[in-house]
Amino acid sequence: MQAGKPILYSYFRSSCSWRVRIALALKGIDYETVPINLIKDGGQQFSKDFQALNPMKQVPALKIDGITIHQSLAIIEYLEETRPTPRLLPQDPKKRASVRMISDLIAGGIQPLQNLSVLKQVGEEFQLTWAQNAIISGFNALEQILQSTAGTYCVGDEVTMADLCLVPQVANAERFKVDCTLYPTISSINKRLLVLEAFQVTHPCRQPDTPTELRA
Amino acid sequence: MQAGKPILYSYFRSSCSWRVRIALALKGIDYETVPINLIKDGGQQFSKDFQALNPMKQVPALKIDGITIHQSLAIIEYLEETRPTPRLLPQDPKKRASVRMISDLIAGGIQPLQNLSVLKQVGEEFQLTWAQNAIISGFNALEQILQSTAGTYCVGDEVTMADLCLVPQVANAERFKVDCTLYPTISSINKRLLVLEAFQVTHPCRQPDTPTELRA
Numbered sequence: 001m002q003a004g005k006p007i008l009y010s011y012f013r014s015s016c017s018w019r020v021r022i023a024l025a026l027k028g029i030d031y032e033t034v035p036i037n038l039i040k041d042g043g044q045q046f047s048k049d050f051q052a053l054n055p056m057k058q059v060p061a062l063k064i065d066g067i068t069i070h071q072s073l074a075i076i077e078y079l080e081e082t083r084p085t086p087r088l089l090p091q092d093p094k095k096r097a098s099v100r101m102i103s104d105l106i107a108g109g110i111q112p113l114q115n116l117s118v119l120k121q122v123g124e125e126f127q128l129t130w131a132q133n134a135i136i137s138g139f140n141a142l143e144q145i146l147q148s149t150a151g152t153y154c155v156g157d158e159v160t161m162a163d164l165c166l167v168p169q170v171a172n173a174e175r176f177k178v179d180c181t182l183y184p185t186i187s188s189i190n191k192r193l194l195v196l197e198a199f200q201v202t203h204p205c206r207q208p209d210t211p212t213e214l215r216a
Numbered sequence: 217m218q219a220g221k222p223i224l225y226s227y228f229r230s231s232c233s234w235r236v237r238i239a240l241a242l243k244g245i246d247y248e249t250v251p252i253n254l255i256k257d258g259g260q261q262f263s264k265d266f267q268a269l270n271p272m273k274q275v276p277a278l279k280i281d282g283i284t285i286h287q288s289l290a291i292i293e294y295l296e297e298t299r300p301t302p303r304l305l306p307q308d309p310k311k312r313a314s315v316r317m318i319s320d321l322i323a324g325g326i327q328p329l330q331n332l333s334v335l336k337q338v339g340e341e342f343q344l345t346w347a348q349n350a351i352i353s354g355f356n357a358l359e360q361i362l363q364s365t366a367g368t369y370c371v372g373d374e375v376t377m378a379d380l381c382l383v384p385q386v387a388n389a390e391r392f393k394v395d396c397t398l399y400p401t402i403s404s405i406n407k408r409l410l411v412l413e414a415f416q417v418t419h420p421c422r423q424p425d426t427p428t429e430l431r432a
Contacts, residue, residue, distance in 0.1 A: 054357075055356065055357035055358075055360040055361055056321060056325060056354075056357040057357070058325075065310070067310050067313065069313045069317055070317060070321075071316065071317045071320035071321055071324065071325075072320075073316065073320055073324075074313055074316035074317040074319075074320050075313075077312070077313070077316055078309060078310075078312070078313040078316075081309045081312065082309050093294060093297045093298050094281070094283050094294075096293070096294070096297065097283065097285045097290055097291075097293070097294040100287065100289065100290035100293055100294075101285055101286060101287045101290040103290075104287035104288075104289055104290050104323070104324075105272060105286075105287055107320070107324050108287065108289075108320075108323050108324040108327075108328055109272060109274075109287075109328065111324075112324055112325065112328045112329060113328060113329070113334065118329065121346070121349070130337070133337070138272075140271065141270075141271035141272040141273070142271075144271040145271055
């Protein structure tokens, strides 16, 4: 099977796509981006071609090594197992558990409740409050957890998968006008991560599909 | 640190708790159950004691090896890394990616949208339709994915973490009156899994906290 350059199906603003972009950047994996606009044409994720690629009709999806993987954490774990350097999971199983716990809390406990398709179902009138509630309830827990796991970053002093989940989620929180100053641990880790190159080049404001007015 | 017998904080009907109970059973890990009733007393997960244990106020949580882990998939991955036999993730990284993709689809893409706390927010009138929509949309995708990954079980012929997610989610689907005959692959895998001892002894109808009228 011809592997070729990995292809990332991504949307500039999708927090789940951003997680994977950071992993690819940190691991120095060269890839092509195929933008899937979640809003244009009623949502390009609903096209027949994309559904064949990811029946969940969600980004990201990564074509790599002859397979297509969706679900951002499954993609990151695959990259970690096949391209282990630099590591995104610590060596110690207990620390790995902390990383996965924080990642799952964000990827399973916050983001799914405030993503585009759910907010559509909630109805325009209630969207902001609904999204804020999901994020606030998750961040209340996360702030407490980080107080016992964090060093420079979410778990200790190395960048891990948990950090790849944190930064895009904080960006969503800001978009939904959540007051992040209430979460000093989350905010200070986020600030330390945002200056790193892998987080900068993958930022939603610097993607091939970022609209001109949102570029920075 | 004295490790002692692991303690699982669990609710008989929680699908996420059930996932972990199956992992513990398959791996032959002896443990104590502390039932956390998600309904009684306004929800025992909101007690101060339990919040100190899991700030997300959710079950399951597992006390093991001197640490407390929450988030069911993080718990299962920890058990896999520290008690590798029998394995719940295949050896081949591509198959591992399939297992994690299916697990994340259920644990991040379906269950969070139909759990108790979200349904409370939706309001009684819309709960059933909301839960059904979440499950149907996830099962439509899952049925298609399983057609290319499944053997006897979700991924090939060995029981994996994906199966630990599937069976409890099908039970939820049935509770919410989703017509599972529309999903022949999901249904037949579920049937083959339900006869296995580890799935039987951990079934919600056979837990220490199962109410008498629901016992079987």
